[in-house]
Amino acid sequence: MAKRPGGELATRPLHFIWIADCSGSMSVDGKIQSLNTAIREALPHMRAVADENPNAEVLVRALAFASGAQWQVSQPTAVADFKWTDLQTNGLTDMGLGLRMVAEQLRMPPMTDRALPPVLVLISDGQPTDDFTGGLAALMQEPWGKKAVRIAIAIGEDADTEVLQRFIGHTELKPLQANNPETLVRHIKWVSTAVLKSASAPASQAVGLAAGLNVPIPAPPAAATGPQAPDDVW
Amino acid sequence: MSGDPVTGTAATGWQALRASVRGAAHRRTGLPNQDAVRIARRAVANGADDDDTPALVLALADGHGSAKCFRSQQGARLAVAVALQTAGSLPLAAPPSQRKRWAEEQWPVTLVRGWQAAVTRRLERQPLTAAELAALDEHGRQQVEIQPTLAYGSTLLSVIVAPAFILYLQLGDGDLLTVSADGTVARPLPPDARLIGNETTSLCAPRAADDIRVYCQTLAGAPPALILAATDGYANAFRDDAGFRQVAHDLWTMLRDEGEAAVSPHLHGWLDEASRQGSGDDISVGILWRAPPDGPPAC
Numbered sequence: 390m391a392k393r394p395g396g397e398l399a400t401r402p403l404h405f406i407w408i409a410d411c412s413g414s415m416s417v418d419g420k421i422q423s424l425n426t427a428i429r430e431a432l433p434h435m436r437a438v439a440d441e442n443p444n445a446e447v448l449v450r451a452l453a454f455a456s457g458a459q460w461q462v463s464q465p466t467a468v469a470d471f472k473w474t475d476l477q478t479n480g481l482t483d484m485g486l487g488l489r490m491v492a493e494q495l496r497m498p499p500m501t502d503r504a505l506p507p508v509l510v511l512i513s514d515g516q517p518t519d520d521f522t523g524g525l526a527a528l529m530q531e532p533w534g535k536k537a538v539r540i541a542i543a544i545g546e547d548a549d550t551e552v553l554q555r556f557i558g559h560t561e562l563k564p565l566q567a568n569n570p571e572t573l574v575r576h577i578k579w580v581s582t583a584v585l586k587s588a589s590a591p592a593s594q595a596v597g598l599a600a601g602l603n604v605p606i607p608a609p610p611a612a613a614t615g616p617q618a619p620d621d622v623w
Numbered sequence: 624m625s626g627d628p629v630t631g632t633a634a635t636g637w638q639a640l641r642a643s644v645r646g647a648a649h650r651r652t653g654l655p656n657q658d659a660v661r662i663a664r665r666a667v668a669n670g671a672d673d674d675d676t677p678a679l680v681l682a683l684a685d686g687h688g689s690a691k692c693f694r695s696q697q698g699a700r701l702a703v704a705v706a707l708q709t710a711g712s713l714p715l716a717a718p719p720s721q722r723k724r725w726a727e728e729q730w731p732v733t734l735v736r737g738w739q740a741a742v743t744r745r746l747e748r749q750p751l752t753a754a755e756l757a758a759l760d761e762h763g764r765q766q767v768e769i770q771p772t773l774a775y776g777s778t779l780l781s782v783i784v785a786p787a788f789i790l791y792l793q794l795g796d797g798d799l800l801t802v803s804a805d806g807t808v809a810r811p812l813p814p815d816a817r818l819i820g821n822e823t824t825s826l827c828a829p830r831a832a833d834d835i836r837v838y839c840q841t842l843a844g845a846p847p848a849l850i851l852a853a854t855d856g857y858a859n860a861f862r863d864d865a866g867f868r869q870v871a872h873d874l875w876t877m878l879r880d881e882g883e884a885a886v887s888p889h890l891h892g893w894l895d896e897a898s899r900q901g902s903g904d905d906i907s908v909g910i911l912w913r914a915p916p917d918g919p920p921a922c
Contacts, residue, residue, distance in 0.1 A: 393896060394872075395867060396862065396867070397866050398860055398861060399861065401902060442903070536820040594821055
């Protein structure tokens with residue numbers, strides 16, 4: 390065949406960012422260990438979903454917030470190469486700072502307008518101790534922050550679901566409640582597979598008519614049967 | 624399979640090619656090609672002028688393909704059909720100011736109304752079925768029942784080339800590029816900042832005519848050497864914008880130096896490769912170009 394016109398071809402990047410609460414309370418009743426285990430166990434499933442769609446390049450990062458915030462994996466890393474390093478806990482819940490740091494990474498540049506909508510997964514067991522409103526505003530000021538698929542997981546009864554709902558920004562999608570390790574595993578797996586699959590091949594949506602989510606999200610795993618299930622520990 | 628040359632366009636000195644491929648992701652998931660592209664010569668309203676030189680009209684559309692837009696393949700086809708039809712009311716011989724007013728004010732409204740009317744007629748013949756609606760969630764079902772045209776949602780790009788001017792129109796994502804005789808690549812319409820991710824303005828939106836952007840290019844000097852219109856699956860297949868703009872430049876170089884035979888037999892293959900190794904989306908292009916006087920003859 391004759392030489393193809395144009396420059397280098399490339400699949401579309403899909404940025405997937407874990408934003409994890411590592412405050413002191415996450416050390417209670419094994420929450421942080423359960424989170425580390427759940428994400429590590431979800432990675433093979435995530436890779437399998439990514440393999441199903443070779444036109445999306447799934448790039449994973451992780452940010453931890455506690456007293457301050459820092460990137461655990463700062464570079465967008467191909468899901469095939471992504472390795473989970475166990476998170477450690479300390480201090481407060483600087484969620485607002487965490488969102489600001491994510492917002493910086495969603496600016497254009499370094500992001501490009503040909504990316505797929507990013508997936509942001511916020512996991513927390515408590516209430517922000519810093520300027521959450523300012524952090525969320527910084528995130529939503531970025532076009533890709535606004536268009537991101539934003540999922541929140543509340544660990545335990547003390548999690549501030551109102552704050553997590555504000556992060557999600559759509560009434561039709563609620564924070565996922567995890568009050569025990571099994572439920573947390575289920576939620577993490579759902580985000581890593583069903584949500585990732587939807588975000589990696591989104592159909593076009595008419596501006597102003599989507600009335601909420603710009604990427605259709607499948608139904609999340611069934612909630613526990615009551616506010617307090619027998620096996621709840623958090 | 625080759626690109627499709629458009630015959631009978633020599634009257635305006637322009638040649639044309641078009642091609643459309645089903646996206647790699649659509650093949651994996653069993654979805655059809657939801658793009659449409661047509662190029663045709665159209666007789667246009669010329670008032671008292673006896674000049675019957677027709678305009679060359681390119682129309683290209685990308686059906687949204689979302690769950691709620693489950694008939695967007697038809698919506699895209701109707702969009703290009705209406706675009707070719709409405710070009711017939713272009714006041715070719717009118718003064719430039721009147722022509723500009725038609726392009727900026729009447730053309731968008733005529734297009735949107737024409738598309739809505741065509742969709743309504745189609746719905747009368749083929750009402751939405753219970754099975755189609757059952758596939759939607761409650762919210763989506765309510766939306767489509769209130770506004771059935773949503774099922775046909777599509778973008779639209781159109782170019783009308785007349786002897787003294789060129790009109791460019793865009794609603795939604797996709798790209799229009801021009802190449803000058805010296806090889807400079809340009810966008811006749813600036814990028815729309817609203818179109819990020821998978822969101823697009825659309826023919827099915829309530830204020831679609833207001834979202835349409837138009838550029839009137841009066842040909843005081845040399846017209847562009849090549850015009851490329853493409854659905855967004857093409858630009859999204861390249862690592863960066865420079866790589867996509869290079870497409871227009873390379874196509875012009877090939878057509879200028881070697882003629883249509885250098886492009887036409889390969890066009891489908893190139894688009895298919897771009898979809899497979901790039902965006903995965905349907906890709907459609909319309910190419911208009913002027914063969915240089917001393918260049919190779921067109922096939």
